[in-house]
Amino acid sequence: MRSLHGIIRYASRSRIPQWRSGDSTLARTRQVMLAQSQRLHTSSPRQSSTNATSYAKDSSNPAMSFPCLDAQEAKSAILSARSLETGPEPSYTAGEHERFHSDKPILLDWGGVLPEFDIAYESWGQLNSEKSNAILLHTGLSASSHAHSTAPNPKPGWWEKFIGPGLPLDTDKYHIICTNVLGSCYGSTGPSSTDPSDGQRYATRFPILTVDDMVRAQFRLLDWLGIKKLAASVGSSMGGMQSLVAGVLFPERVGKIVSISGCARSHPYSIAMRHTQRQVLMMDPNWARGFYYDAIPPHSGMKLAREIATVTYRSGPEWENRFGRRRADPSKQPALCPDFLIETYLDHAGEKFCLEYDPNSLLYVSKAMDLFDLGHAHQSETRRRRAEAEARIAQGGISPSVSDPACSLTLPDQPYEEQPEATTSLPLSDQSVSATTDGPPRDLVAGLAPLKGHDVLVMGVASDILFPAWQQREIAETLRAGGNQTVQHIELGEDVSQFGHDTFLLDLKNIGGPLGQFLQ
Numbered sequence: 001m002r003s004l005h006g007i008i009r010y011a012s013r014s015r016i017p018q019w020r021s022g023d024s025t026l027a028r029t030r031q032v033m034l035a036q037s038q039r040l041h042t043s044s045p046r047q048s049s050t051n052a053t054s055y056a057k058d059s060s061n062p063a064m065s066f067p068c069l070d071a072q073e074a075k076s077a078i079l080s081a082r083s084l085e086t087g088p089e090p091s092y093t094a095g096e097h098e099r100f101h102s103d104k105p106i107l108l109d110w111g112g113v114l115p116e117f118d119i120a121y122e123s124w125g126q127l128n129s130e131k132s133n134a135i136l137l138h139t140g141l142s143a144s145s146h147a148h149s150t151a152p153n154p155k156p157g158w159w160e161k162f163i164g165p166g167l168p169l170d171t172d173k174y175h176i177i178c179t180n181v182l183g184s185c186y187g188s189t190g191p192s193s194t195d196p197s198d199g200q201r202y203a204t205r206f207p208i209l210t211v212d213d214m215v216r217a218q219f220r221l222l223d224w225l226g227i228k229k230l231a232a233s234v235g236s237s238m239g240g241m242q243s244l245v246a247g248v249l250f251p252e253r254v255g256k257i258v259s260i261s262g263c264a265r266s267h268p269y270s271i272a273m274r275h276t277q278r279q280v281l282m283m284d285p286n287w288a289r290g291f292y293y294d295a296i297p298p299h300s301g302m303k304l305a306r307e308i309a310t311v312t313y314r315s316g317p318e319w320e321n322r323f324g325r326r327r328a329d330p331s332k333q334p335a336l337c338p339d340f341l342i343e344t345y346l347d348h349a350g351e352k353f354c355l356e357y358d359p360n361s362l363l364y365v366s367k368a369m370d371l372f373d374l375g376h377a378h379q380s381e382t383r384r385r386r387a388e389a390e391a392r393i394a395q396g397g398i399s400p401s402v403s404d405p406a407c408s409l410t411l412p413d414q415p416y417e418e419q420p421e422a423t424t425s426l427p428l429s430d431q432s433v434s435a436t437t438d439g440p441p442r443d444l445v446a447g448l449a450p451l452k453g454h455d456v457l458v459m460g461v462a463s464d465i466l467f468p469a470w471q472q473r474e475i476a477e478t479l480r481a482g483g484n485q486t487v488q489h490i491e492l493g494e495d496v497s498q499f500g501h502d503t504f505l506l507d508l509k510n511i512g513g514p515l516g517q518f519l520q
Contacts, residue, residue, distance in 0.1 A: 066337055072300050075299055102119075107389055110385070116189075120145050131225075140236060143180075145179055147163060162515070170516065192361065201293045219246075232254075235259065241369070245374070251453075259472070262467060263474070265372060265378075270312075271370045274367075283301060302353065303350035317498045456475075457518040
């Protein structure tokens with residue numbers, strides 16, 4: 001096996017991908033990669049350590065080592081040295097799946113158009129002759145369609161223990177369909193897919209998505225399968241958002257609705273957490289404004305983004321019991337690299353994920369979650385914008401011009417300054433309180449009105465900090481305020497689960513049990 005210094009020397013040779021001349025964006029990307037390669041060549045971890053030692057030659061203390069940074073530089077060098085036949089970008093596949101291809105364009109909520117698209121999906125259980133026993137299972141942000149093992153792909157799925165004969169999603173009774181969402185990278189069309197107009201990857205030319213767009217694409221699949229009405233729509237986390245959207249957009253085509261650890265609109269805290277993830281990813285020089293395909297992927301930014309996300313997926317009490325304040329090796333000096341057990345856990349979580357999911361998909365899908373809002377005003381504005389886009393298309397336009405002011409984004413001239421009076425004068429539609437003396441926000445009551453006649457199960461977890469339990473209470477209270485008399489709301493207290501947001505993945509008894517009873 002090559003030494004690290006040898007790998008870096010090898011990476012700096014002529015194995016940098018060559019792109020078409022005249023493509024300024026890709027040319028700039030190549031320049032970035034060349035600079036990265038030269039930096040690795042001239043400043044290996046061993047040399048960096050030597051330089052640090054020379055700086056500290058007259059110091060009373062030795063220079064600190066940084067094995068965590070050495071590991072990231074080594075990974076960049078190895079990725080740079082990969083064969084150009086396969087490219088350093090990993091193959092984001094979850095094994096065998098089925099594929100629906102639509103030749104019909106799909107108009108997206110913010111005016112973008114995909115001239116064609118694919119949806120990857122998998123299914124379990126038999127579809128009856130009336131095609132009336134289908135359940136659409138919606139995924140979270142980074143999940144594939146592989147919710148359960150199949151004969152072509154026996155690897156356990158992300159909801160393996162919840163699907164099967166006699167289980168909550170009972171395959172003796174139901175035909176379960178799970179899709180990979182539009183914008184993702186596990187077989188459905190997303191930023192890593194090829195733009196049919198020029199044969200190049202979409203990258204950040206991919207249009208902005210919404211959760212509603214994802215659901216519309218799923219219903220194109222249902223049309224193709226000949227399924228006119230779902231027995232149920234089921235989802236957790238971002239899937240819980242999609243499940244509600246399915247009922248709001250297609251109320252006549254959905255029976256029961258299940259939303260677990262979801263919300264009716266994104267809260268500023270969750271938007272803020274996803275913003276920080278996107279920022280650390282985009283600040284990775286290898287991201288190259290999204291045009292990193294066939295180059296070194298921004299694995300360091302992805303690692304940090306996943307570490308931030310992992311903090312929001314679990315709860316403080318669980319980590320107190322699991323890790324406490326224990327250090328990985330108390331016999332060694334404290335370090336700036338992972339040192340406490342909780343740090344090593346986060347480091348491992350980030351490292352494991354950083355090449356398993358396309359970075360651009362993380363940006364687009366997480367942004368769709370931020371934009372999510374089932375309030376009536378938001379829905380009305382979206383319908384207006386879609387009508388304008390349809391009119392533009394009818395007149396021969398395909399998508400908004402990059403010169404269109406609506407497609408331009410500028411930073412404010414002055415930085416935001418705290419306004420003490422701002423918190424006392426919010427309009428009702430902007431308040432995030434789940435219940436007031438006047439009841440749920442009227443805008444949200446009107447927005448969820450299409451679900452008035454549906455049986456709805458809403459579940460939440462008190463230890464969840466990403467989708468806090470008040471958001472699930474808000475859904476239930478809003479539906480009841482709108483006249484729905486068949487809403488079930490279940491909240492797991494911290495005495496039941498300390499797994500936070502990830503409870504829906506782990507707790508078969510307390511999540512799966514009520515789910516199975518509701519679907520009977």
